[in-house]
């Protein structure tokens with residue numbers, strides 16, 4: 081059976097300029113869990129999730145995915161890691177001039193090989209999977225439209241379809257709805273959570289707004305100054321929890337609001 085367990089064991093990260101981004105992190109993220117990471121700007125949220133696909137590399141400790149320490153990975157293993165750990169970005173990272181379907185097919189790059197995919201030689205079942213994943217996020221009819229013709233919410237759905245087409249074990253999402261208006265943010269978070277659960281993908285999402293975190297997370301991890309200051313299931317989380325994580329009272333700016341459904 082495939083498991084998708086991520087373990088941080090005494091993980092620290094010191095950036096080349098000497099700034100300590102992560103301090104002695106110990107966490108076990110379980111198979112299929114939907115985790116939201118919260119904390120003030122600069123707390124280390126991006127650093128934590130980027131460690132999991134080695135966009136940044138911790139300088140101490142062990143980071144295990146399915147019991148393998150990914151911190152020792154080089155070239156070939158790193159490429160495999162980045163196929164197994166999919167990423168969703170705030171600014172979608174689509175190739176603007178390419179069609180939606182082409183962008184989604186880019187999810188197959190790690191499987192198909194660069195030359196074959198540059199030549200457009202994708203297996204038929206990959207095309208079907210890509211179309212199926214566009215359908216799952218409700219934008220199948222946009223398949224042949226140029227990516228930059230879509231709204232922000234639609235573009236983020238393309239990036240969700242792309243990451244699903246990659247067939248990863250893990251999804252990382254760094255502020256995936258920070259560029260979207262409140263109703264669209266909720267729609268995209270609902271889609272992300274639903275597909276992640278349907279495919280049993282272990283998912284870590286960084287979010288700024290505490291009401292969103294509370295609505296979508298199974299579990300909340302709170303960071304401050306590179307340290308885990310809270311880790312618990314959503315039913316143990318209250319406004320007081322966020323005040324402890326943020327080190328100050330909750331303000332209106334900390335809430336997105338606007339869930340109309």
Ligand SMILES: Nc1ncnc2c1ncn2[C@@H]1O[C@H](COP(=O)(O)OP(=O)(O)OP(=O)(O)O)[C@@H](O)[C@H]1O
Nearest residue numbers: 095096097099101120121122123124125126127128
């Ligand atoms: N490449 C780098 N070199 C040096 N310091 C860095 C680097 N990247 C991040 N930092 C610092 O590490 C700390 C954590 O940064 P990180 O980007 O993980 O925070 P964050 O919680 O994601 O913040 P935000 O909410 O603003 O995105 C910050 O103090 C930041 O300035």
Ligand SMILES: [Mg+2]
Nearest residue numbers: 125126127286
């Ligand atoms: Mg960040």
